[in-house]
Amino acid sequence: MSVAKLIGVGVGPGDPELITFKAMRALKEADVVVHFAKAGNTSHSRTIAARYLSAAVTEMALHYPVTTEMPSCSDGYRDAIRDFYDAAAAKIAVHLKAERTVAVICEGDPLFYGSYMHLHARLAPDYPTEIIAGVTGMSGCWSAAGVPIAQGDDVFTVLPATLPESELTRRLADADAAVVMKVGRHLPKVRRALDRSGRLPRALYVERGTMTGAKMIPLTVKPDDDAPYFAVVLVPGWEQRS
Amino acid sequence: MSVAKLIGVGVGPGDPELITFKAMRALKEADVVVHFAKAGNTSHSRTIAARYLSAAVTEMALHYPVTTEMPSCSDGYRDAIRDFYDAAAAKIAVHLKAERTVAVICEGDPLFYGSYMHLHARLAPDYPTEIIAGVTGMSGCWSAAGVPIAQGDDVFTVLPATLPESELTRRLADADAAVVMKVGRHLPKVRRALDRSGRLPRALYVERGTMTGAKMIPLTVKPDDDAPYFAVVLVPGWEQRS
Numbered sequence: 001m002s003v004a005k006l007i008g009v010g011v012g013p014g015d016p017e018l019i020t021f022k023a024m025r026a027l028k029e030a031d032v033v034v035h036f037a038k039a040g041n042t043s044h045s046r047t048i049a050a051r052y053l054s055a056a057v058t059e060m061a062l063h064y065p066v067t068t069e070m071p072s073c074s075d076g077y078r079d080a081i082r083d084f085y086d087a088a089a090a091k092i093a094v095h096l097k098a099e100r101t102v103a104v105i106c107e108g109d110p111l112f113y114g115s116y117m118h119l120h121a122r123l124a125p126d127y128p129t130e131i132i133a134g135v136t137g138m139s140g141c142w143s144a145a146g147v148p149i150a151q152g153d154d155v156f157t158v159l160p161a162t163l164p165e166s167e168l169t170r171r172l173a174d175a176d177a178a179v180v181m182k183v184g185r186h187l188p189k190v191r192r193a194l195d196r197s198g199r200l201p202r203a204l205y206v207e208r209g210t211m212t213g214a215k216m217i218p219l220t221v222k223p224d225d226d227a228p229y230f231a232v233v234l235v236p237g238w239e240q241r242s
Numbered sequence: 243m244s245v246a247k248l249i250g251v252g253v254g255p256g257d258p259e260l261i262t263f264k265a266m267r268a269l270k271e272a273d274v275v276v277h278f279a280k281a282g283n284t285s286h287s288r289t290i291a292a293r294y295l296s297a298a299v300t301e302m303a304l305h306y307p308v309t310t311e312m313p314s315c316s317d318g319y320r321d322a323i324r325d326f327y328d329a330a331a332a333k334i335a336v337h338l339k340a341e342r343t344v345a346v347i348c349e350g351d352p353l354f355y356g357s358y359m360h361l362h363a364r365l366a367p368d369y370p371t372e373i374i375a376g377v378t379g380m381s382g383c384w385s386a387a388g389v390p391i392a393q394g395d396d397v398f399t400v401l402p403a404t405l406p407e408s409e410l411t412r413r414l415a416d417a418d419a420a421v422v423m424k425v426g427r428h429l430p431k432v433r434r435a436l437d438r439s440g441r442l443p444r445a446l447y448v449e450r451g452t453m454t455g456a457k458m459i460p461l462t463v464k465p466d467d468d469a470p471y472f473a474v475v476l477v478p479g480w481e482q483r484s
Contacts, residue, residue: 010381010385015264017262021259110385112384113394131386132385135351139375139378140375153405154355156354157398
């Protein structure tokens with residue numbers, strides 16, 4: 001009936017209720033369901049989607065070969081990641097050639113800073129693809145915190161915490177609203193950049209945004225002791241309200 | 243059982259299948275459902291959510307008093323909009339005081355450039371609130387177009403097309419990935435800014451992203467003849483792929 005294809009399925013930021021009907025249907029109807037996980041861990045994205053998977057589905061777990069602690073600019077990191085995605089795409093291609101539909105579970109939105117994009121870039125030239133948009137992690141965070149993030153003519157910017165401090169400072173000062181992602185060990189640097197750009201008083205620290213044990217506090221009262229990799233800092237815009 | 247509250251319900255970018263389970267449940271369980279519409283029009287957000295509304299629910303339609311053709315910087319516009327939201331919040335407060343849960347239907351995500359934010363700001367100090375994150379219009383657009391938008395250390399920026407041309411040009415040159423929103427009559431200016439910033443070759447024009455009759459074409463082949471208010475231009479990042 002429908003042609004076999006690769007589907008990037010956004011399953012949202014963590015709460016299984018924040019998955020869309022379209023994503024649920026794609027997961028239920030797929031022949032093969034693919035999920036990513038850290039080496040030695042069960043897949044977090046699979047946990048989000050678990051209730052929507054049929055018992056009979058074929059599953060393929062893809063375990064990242066390296067950790068986030070490895071410098072992402074190193075040749076070793078780049079080579080390991082490239083080989084990993086090459087091999088994963090080849091494994092998926094076997095199913096697509098056999099006319100099986102393959103759904104890849106993506107936390108958040110598939111084409112917004114997602115691992116799926118690496119598979120898409122390798123397979124989309126040769127196979128039909130479909131993307132099912134999802135609620136992003138950052139939407140989940142500002143919604144859980146109840147913080148209006150951007151309005152009207154606001155310029156909104158997403159900044160990876162990996163940027164140099166001077167770049168973070170300049171860009172934070174230049175945006176009306178911002179989200180700093182992947183805070184983790186960069187928290188002290190992010191705090192200094194917020195302070196220098198004058199944005200620290202409005203900054204909110206969010207950890208595990210839509211999950212149990214969520215933490216949402218002003219950054220000014222969060223110590224620099226520890227922050228998980230996926231923690232974010234929200235800098236809300238909409239300063240001149242009518 | 244549960245306390246009466248105001249709920250901002252994100253219903254996604256247009257496709258009724260891109261609504262979340264959480265949003266569906268909130269709409270079904272609400273005592274009152276509120277939707278926005280242009281004066282003289284039926285509500286577009288209500289159309290998205292229609293299949294999830296119970297027949298018995300009380301509905302409240304809020305019709306914007308002014309159009310997008312009025313300069314948003316004028317005093318008349320600001321006053322009319324402020325009075326409109328003041329009156330809407332007062333009408334909703336009557337229901338909240340009577341212990342009724344009020345769900346406000348929000349296209350996209352409630353706290354990301356949404357009308358709901360004006361109600362939230364007025365009512366959240368006095369009543370319990372909940373936000374249900376939704377798939378944004380821009381996620382719907384890049385997903386429908388199959389365009390990976392941002393990856394890794396990319397800086398991603400959302401720019402309202404209302405910005406002056408020099409500001410658009412500077413910010414487009416300064417971001418790895420960008421979305422220009424509310425293009426409408428600003429299309430010729432947006433095109434010039436993309437050209438001057440060197441980003442025109444990658445720019446994609448998207449109209450009615452997740453609806454029937456969607457149009458997704460390179461901006462270089464889209465004439466300046468007409469563009470609806472909600473058209474967007476996508477400038478994908480991720481230029482150096484591994």
